[in-house]
Amino acid sequence: MGQLAPGATYIYERVGDTVYRRETGAALSTRVEVGHDYAQHRDLRIRENMKQKHDSMMEDRLWGEIRKEARTNPALQDILDHAIMMYHLTRTEKLP
Numbered sequence: 001m002g003q004l005a006p007g008a009t010y011i012y013e014r015v016g017d018t019v020y021r022r023e024t025g026a027a028l029s030t031r032v033e034v035g036h037d038y039a040q041h042r043d044l045r046i047r048e049n050m051k052q053k054h055d056s057m058m059e060d061r062l063w064g065e066i067r068k069e070a071r072t073n074p075a076l077q078d079i080l081d082h083a084i085m086m087y088h089l090t091r092t093e094k095l096p
Helices: 039-072 074-088
Strands: 012-015 017-021 032-036
Touching: 032 039, 039 074
Parallel strands: none
Antiparallel strands: 012 017, 017 032
């Protein structure tokens, strides 16, 4: 029976996504955490992952539009050329 007292009656309560246990008639301060709603955490991680993928796709789309526009906009192409040069000059490669 683990930490359950023989013959005791328990009340299980949920606060948010956390489940608590306490003996019937005992004060709230005596309750013990017994679990979480892990499905809710999983769903949150899935939503965060989908948002990150969406943000990445939108950024890729933006850069594609910038490169397309730069073909006919010399000032924008010059800025892109400078950004590419700065990237190559400042990037640090990991040595084996």
